Amino acid sequence: MDLYQLVGSGKSSGSEVYDHVYPKTKRKTKRKRYYSKNISLQISGLLPDMDVSFQKNSLLVPGDNIIGITVPGKGITIYHAKDEELHKHENSPERWLRLQWKKEIDVTFTARIMLSIINEVGSLGIISAAIADYGGNITNLNLAEKDTDFYNLRIDIDVDDKGHIDNIVKSLKGLPEVNSVERLIH
Numbered sequence: 001m002d003l004y005q006l007v008g009s010g011k012s013s014g015s016e017v018y019d020h021v022y023p024k025t026k027r028k029t030k031r032k033r034y035y036s037k038n039i040s041l042q043i044s045g046l047l048p049d050m051d052v053s054f055q056k057n058s059l060l061v062p063g064d065n066i067i068g069i070t071v072p073g074k075g076i077t078i079y080h081a082k083d084e085e086l087h088k089h090e091n092s093p094e095r096w097l098r099l100q101w102k103k104e105i106d107v108t109f110t111a112r113i114m115l116s117i118i119n120e121v122g123s124l125g126i127i128s129a130a131i132a133d134y135g136g137n138i139t140n141l142n143l144a145e146k147d148t149d150f151y152n153l154r155i156d157i158d159v160d161d162k163g164h165i166d167n168i169v170k171s172l173k174g175l176p177e178v179n180s181v182e183r184l185i186h
Helices: 003-009 014-021 084-089 123-133 162-173
Strands: 052-054 066-071 075-080 096-098 107-118 137-146 150-159 178-184
Touching (some): 107 123, 123 150
Parallel strands (some): 052 075
Antiparallel strands (some): 107 150
């Protein structure tokens, strides 16, 4: 079946259309969820014998560009490279560490998206199914705002890495029920 028939039939999901357009995308299998605060095993470039933590309330996933900041007596705090908080450390370049995620990570991480969907019967089910189709597991859903036309939802999803959440976001953007979607790092 070609793309036009797939879309025109109205019987296909957004993820089926996405699979047709991006056939090399692989669906993910379920892995253990990441809980530990000590992430030294997941990231290269860290200094030995230093405590490591993510910047408070950040939702980083493997593949995100990350920066480590050493804090005497506290260890290393890891930030997203685009985090606004990094400006506080501009005058201390000697404390900055160039970090990278290791290639093989066998746990899932939580990513967050902000989603605006049409207020219609079944919209939430379609969104949930699209996320599940790409191997994402919804761990938290919060109705941020509601009006007569749209719902604004904040959704936490367990994913493998940046590519995984990017694929989910692309899939959601292709759904007619979705007005807008963006990934949040806090």
